[in-house]
Amino acid sequence: MGQKSSALRAKEAFLTLYQAGEFAPGSRIPSEMDMATRLGVSRETWRKALALLRSDGLLVSKHGSGTYLLEQPRRIVNDLAQLQSMSKMIAAAGIEEKESHVVGSVGRASADVTRFFEAPADEEFFILERIRHADCGIISASIGYLPQKYTQELMEQMPPSLFRYLEETHGIRISRALTELFIPAADDPLRIKLQLPEGRDAFGFRQYHYDSRGNPLLYSLDYLRSDLFHFTIMRTRP
Secondary structure, X not given: OOOOOHHHHHHHHHHHHHHOOOOOOOOEOOOHHHHHHHHOOOHHHHHHHHHHHHHOOOEEEEOOOEEEEOOOOOOOOOEOOOOOOHHHHHHHOOOOOOOOEEEEEEEEOOHHHHHHHOXXXXXXXXXXXXXXXXXXXXXXXXXXXXOHHHXXXXXXXXXXXXXXXXXXXXXXXXXXXXXXXXXXXOOOHHHHOXXXXXXXXXXXXXEEEEEOOOOEEEEEEEEEEOOOOOOEOOOOOO
C-alpha cells in the first residue's frame, strides 16, 4: 500500500495549523528552521513542503524578506488535482457533515460500469448508495460500484469512507482516478434525490478509480450542490 511522502505530510500538518488559525492571511510565517522544528521534520523536508504550498497558491516568498501567506489564496482547499474521498471534500468545503443515509445492494450495472471493469454484461456488482446530510439539508448523493470480491464485510456494516475501507480491510489504495465533470439532467434519478432548494443546481463527478497497479477498483457517480461546493485546479503552461 502506497504511503504519503514526508513533504506531503508536512504540508498537510501546516494546513491543519493554518485552518486552526495559527497563521493569519498576509502574515510572515516562521523561518525554515523554526517551522521544521515545530513540525518535527528536517529542514530539507520542510523546503519541499514549502514548494508544494507555493504551487498551491497559498504562500509567496519575497526575496530578502521571507515567506508570507497570501491575503486571499489563489486556490481553495478543494483542489481538483488532489484525489480525495467525499468525506474530505465535504470537510474542506467547511461543511459539518451529519449522519448519512446509506443503502447497499447487489445487482447489475450500466454498460459504462461493465466496460470500466471489463466485465460481462450480466455480472453483478456491490452497489453502495449514500445520501449525505448537513444542517442545510442534503448536500450530496452518490452511488458507487465495486466488484463483489471486495465487499463481503460491507454487508454487515457500511463504512463512512470507501477509500478507507479498501485500505484498512484489503490493503488496497485508490491511487488515481479519471474524473469527468458534468451537469446532471433535471430528471436524473440521483439528482432528484438531492432535493435541491428552488433555484439551486448541482454538478456531477463521474469517476473511474484505479489502484496503484492500474487495476479498475471503483466506479462512482457523485452529485453535489453547486451552491455549497467550489473547486479549483491550477493549470501550468508548458
